[in-house]
Amino acid sequence: MTHDEWWRDAVLYQIYPRSFADSDGDGIGDLPGIVKHLDHLNDGTPGSLGVDAVWLSPFYPSPQADFGYDISDHQAVDPVFGTLADFDELVEQAHARGIRVIVDLVMNHTAVTHPWFTESRSDRASAKRDWYIWADPAPDGGPPNNWLSAFERCGPAWTLDQATGQYYLHSFTPGQPDLNWRNPRVRDAMRAVWRFWLDRGVDGFRIDVAHRLMKDPELRDNPPEVAHARRHVSHPSVRQRNLDLPEVHDILRDLRRTLGEYGDRFALGEVPISDDARLVEYFGGDGMQTAFHMAYWEQPWHGEAFRRTVDGLAGRMRPDALPTYALATHDISRTVTRYGSPERARVAAMMTLTLRGVPCVYYGEEIGMRDAPPPAGRELDVDGRDGTRVPMHWDADGTGFTTGEPWLPPGPDLAEVNVARQARSPESLLHLYRRLVWYRRGSQALRRGTYRSLDAPGDAFVYLRSAPGERLLVALNFTDRPLAVAPGGLPPSGRVELSTRPDRETGRQASLRPLTLAPDEGVIVRLGDS
Structure with missing residues (x-):
């Protein structure tokens, strides 16, 4: 690094x-x-x-x-x-x-109160007019195009400035005029x-x-x-x-x-x-x-x-x-x-x-x-x-x-x-x-290691994090019932390092053929050196 x-x-x-x-x-x-x-x-x-x-x-x-x-x-x-x-x-x-x-x-x-925008809207001839995105009304007097604000309550992405007769663009609220990054x-x-x-x-x-x-x-x-x-x-x-x-x-x-x-x-x-x-x-x-x-x-x-x-x-x-x-x-x-x-x-x-x-x-x-x-x-x-x-x-x-x-x-x-x-x-x-x-x-595998997901039956998400000298299995049960997972290619057992359940005893070996997860439980299991 x-x-x-x-x-x-x-x-x-x-x-x-x-x-x-x-x-x-x-x-x-x-x-x-x-x-x-x-x-x-x-x-x-x-x-x-x-x-x-x-x-x-x-x-x-x-x-x-x-x-x-x-x-x-x-x-x-x-x-x-x-x-x-x-x-x-x-x-x-x-x-x-x-x-x-x-x-x-x-x-x-x-903001509309930013000095840049205050100057921009002061006059069409302002030196900062093109710091923002201004456009003439459409032929019907409405917004220049069909762009919408990201916020539904704000409607179109354009607001008419009555003083200068043009619309300014705002991707969010009318209080947030968009800058013109082409300038x-x-x-x-x-x-x-x-x-x-x-x-x-x-x-x-x-x-x-x-x-x-x-x-x-x-x-x-x-x-x-x-x-x-x-x-x-x-x-x-x-x-x-x-x-x-x-x-x-x-x-x-x-x-x-x-x-x-x-x-x-x-x-x-x-x-x-x-x-x-x-x-x-x-x-x-x-x-x-x-x-x-x-x-x-x-x-x-x-x-x-x-x-x-x-x-x-x-x-x-x-x-x-x-x-x-x-x-x-x-x-x-x-x-x-x-x-x-x-x-x-x-x-x-x-x-x-x-x-x-x-x-x-x-x-x-x-x-x-x-x-x-x-x-x-x-x-x-x-x-x-x-x-x-x-x-x-x-x-x-x-x-x-x-x-x-x-x-x-x-x-x-x-x-x-x-x-x-x-x-x-x-x-x-x-x-x-x-x-x-x-x-x-403290884990090389979690901070800088590789990731590989493993096939697991039921509604589980199981993956390996690996680095030289450290292999960790992470197994997550997304159900409200016990779930047995037995991903292939792993050793018969590993040491449970952490569990999301306080009643799981950690620091001890657990079988991986299968690994039984409690309802709504996730575990980190150390598999040994790689």
Whole structure:
């Protein structure tokens, strides 16, 4: 592994700053609050989660049309989250614990209040007019073409600016006008943003909607076959004209070259493309180092579905490429909610942390937090994602998050599902996460080894992770009944290293002819030297 490939060994942890920890009692999480809880993430001992890097969702100044993804200043901290000095302190304290810091890089759009857009919309003759995508109305006075916003509630992807008589493009809310990346001055301005944060010590970027940065220069309609689509859709013969264009890779290569000047920085792409043949173009080459495997978190609770999805991407990736695996984010419903039980969340945790890839854990997943949609009248998010963003459950009464009124109410299971309670229980999900992460840190096979799935009867997902001197069998039971699996070509027995079930005795030999899994159980079995 070269110096600039630390991410290959890493476990990432996503923090949604508004919801992680509030230091000043205003009910909104902030940067000093994150600093106070860094030891939960990694204090250098197995009593912490042991993660290697944190990804911070946006903390920049914003009018909050899309909760921070509408940025009005790319080189500052919103006062609700703190100051640049607070950010510098966070980086320093994280680095002191061996935790890298990844920040969200939103390049597709800005806020309508950003000075660039304020100037752009001031006059058709503005020097920054072509920093954004403007177009005359269609002959009927309507939007210039049939492109749609990614958010259903926002309708078309165009809003008419009455003062100048033209429409501006917004892939998301009308408060998020799209930048024109075909303009060299936009590229220069955004390079300055990259360097601003890299010079402050950040270790890389999570690239928001990396596939959307370039649009058809002629602004042609999407073909009828895909005109209904608000987000990426796979089609055998046509492409959408407002995303996933080949030219986007020029921007990502430019970013990668800039990162390379800083030695050990990396880029993680959000590329909402479920078509593996197109997704693999975005990572593992000279562009971004890694990207989320979107199809992974779209699967039903079925072992064969996960095997087919993981194997499908593995068969298409560049040989040395690694995807990033996550089962929940600020956009994606939490694992316990989606799959229905804490027991399944334990199996999901073992799967995500043992596949050949970069695992990413969303805050609160380590204790099994559920979605908690707010009461009627308190909905805030334009796309209905409030329930995935509730404050972190630090303790049974919520004061671990804030001493004030939280910006969103906590989940109804706060008293039972919280860090303080689970930290005292060796049978808790938090304890399992800690064991899995720390076991992975010490395993050559899990961090850098090969992956090969094995045939197994029933609804199981079974695979080998292998490195010189270490072979591990991972067997996951996706059913609520006992399941016997006996993959061929293995030794008659192996030592059970870890189980998702607290009642399984570990550190002892177990038969592999067959290996009997309890309901909703996953195990890691050491097979011996290879």
